[in-house]
Amino acid sequence: MTTKAKKASLLVVEDEESLREALKLNLELEGYEITTADNGPSVIKMVKNEYFDLIILDIMLPDMDGITVCETIRMQHNDVPIMFLSARNTGADRVEGLKKGGDDYMTKPFNLEELLLRVEKLIVKNKKIKDPHAVPDVYKFDGCTIDFAAHECIDVNGKTQELSKKEAALLKLLVEHEGEVVSREHILQVVWGYNVYPTTRTIDNFILNFRKHFEHDSRNPKHFHSVRGIGYKFTA
The missing domain is CATH 1.10.10.10 (Winged helix-like DNA-binding domain superfamily/Winged helix DNA-binding domain)
Structure with missing residues (x-):
């Protein structure tokens, strides 16, 4: 059974409505189950109450930036994979994002096909970590x-x-x-x-x-x- 057949659950966090809707539509076409959010505090709340296989997280958010959101999630000992999206493309920003607990970093504008591939890779990698040992009946x-x-x-x-x-x-x-x-x-x-x-x-x-x-x-x-x-x- 592939990861997609299991309907991985993704949280897309983006305050720009047109991009949020585009991401939601394209990821749903790939067979994922999508929840969306447009601000940091609601993400913190959602992650406490729901399970996600991956979070796609915009860095420039109102109220609380994506880096702070990521740090807060990691402080709750939650190891959900996080992929940052950012309009800024400097090495320092990328390093900062990964240092604060992000698993991947993509800059806008991005190639949709590349984003979909990276999403799939992160989900598969996360599932592998959780492979159980075989246990007899x-x-x-x-x-x-x-x-x-x-x-x-x-x-x-x-x-x-x-x-x-x-x-x-x-x-x-x-x-x-x-x-x-x-x-x-x-x-x-x-x-x-x-x-x-x-x-x-x-x-x-x-x-x-x-x-x-x-x-x-x-x-x-x-x-x-x-x-x-x-x-x-x-x-x-």
Whole structure:
């Protein structure tokens, strides 16, 4: 399945209406799902509440410039790929944009075909980082067993516990990324499967349940860790 078949979700941030509409139209023709914004503060808000595969971000915005928007997003530990668009074409501007957390930088006027190619490359590259390890249907660790297909587990006391579909999906995601921190954004998008998130408390409650099932001492967890402000990590 190609990236486009999955309908990658893009946020286009541009205050010039004609260019914003042109970008939206051409990206939709490529099969992407497009959300648009024309100012910095609304972008910060959107990124907190929704998942995007890529942001195309104009540098010259009213209220808050694109560089500041990018810095703010990175301070929230969000690693969404960001492509800057700028009317300024100096080496210093380009370096500044990339230094502040941008992944790519294009100057206006740009070649549409080149922009589409770069967008696709950034999305594919971002998906590759998140490739999971293969995990068997029945997974064992520290005397516990998880049966992902049957939605049940044998807990730390040897008792069989039922798992909800979402609990099994979250466990599988964490086990697939064993030893890595999985961001809240990624969890919510993969497990809940839509762009607008339920509250992050939801995940916290799932993690508390996992600790009850699998930790010898749930207050000093060995396997299920919360990484403040970023996400969650499983270590076998």
